[in-house]
Amino acid sequence: MPGDFPTIPRPILLKKPTNPVQSIGLPDIPRLTRKKSSYILPGIIEFSNYCVRNCLYCGLRRDNRLLTRYRIAPEEILAAARQARDEGYWRIMLQSGEDPAYTVDVLAGLVQRIKEKLDMAVTLSLGDHSRDDYRRLRDVGANRYLLKHETADPALFARLRPGTTLERRLLT
Numbered sequence: 032m033p034g035d036f037p038t039i040p041r042p043i044l045l046k047k048p049t050n051p052v053q054s055i056g057l058p059d060i061p062r063l064t065r066k067k068s069s070y071i072l073p074g075i076i077e078f079s080n081y082c083v084r085n086c087l088y089c090g091l092r093r094d095n096r097l098l099t100r101y102r103i104a105p106e107e108i109l110a111a112a113r114q115a116r117d118e119g120y121w122r123i124m125l126q127s128g129e130d131p132a133y134t135v136d137v138l139a140g141l142v143q144r145i146k147e148k149l150d151m152a153v154t155l156s157l158g159d160h161s162r163d164d165y166r167r168l169r170d171v172g173a174n175r176y177l178l179k180h181e182t183a184d185p186a187l188f189a190r191l192r193p194g195t196t197l198e199r200r201l202l203t
């Protein structure tokens with residue numbers, strides 16, 4: 032249902048950690064950017080936990096019926112980004128499962144508004160998209176795109192991520 036975003040109220044964690052070293056776990060370390068002698072922490076907005084994929088290792092996988100699903104509307108995402116900026120963040124990460132409710136038009140419009148209204152650096156972590164989609168998002172101002180890479184073994188990749196292939200991931 033592109034353009035329609037029923038949401039379930041949920042708190043968005045945007046509090047600046049008092050001690051970044053204690054507040055992050057090892058898997059979070061790529062979130063950090065080393066700059067001179069300090070770390071820069073992005074505000075992370077996880078705006079949808081719907082996903083069309085069924086990766087065996089992931090709690091967001093499509094067939095996980097135990098998970099309460101939510102989506103956050105673009106206006107709410109923008110408001111959360113504004114809150115993050117007001118709290119001192121200048122870098123934001125927008126993260127979701129592979130959720131077709133957020134078309135590339137919706138995502139591009141959102142990135143454009145964050146850039147124009149808030150002037151924040153924007154990182155996206157939205158799963159696999161087409162090369163044209165990546166280009167479009169870059170063209171409206173997205174600064175980075177995070178694609179997690181689980182394995183370089185094609186057979187294991189196909190088994191862990193049903194319906195996808197390592198070759199296709201690498202081609203796009």
Ligand code: SF4
Pocket residue numbers: 082083084085086089090091092093127128129158
């Ligand atoms: S595509 Fe990402 S969010 Fe979706 S099931 Fe796979 S690992 Fe989880």
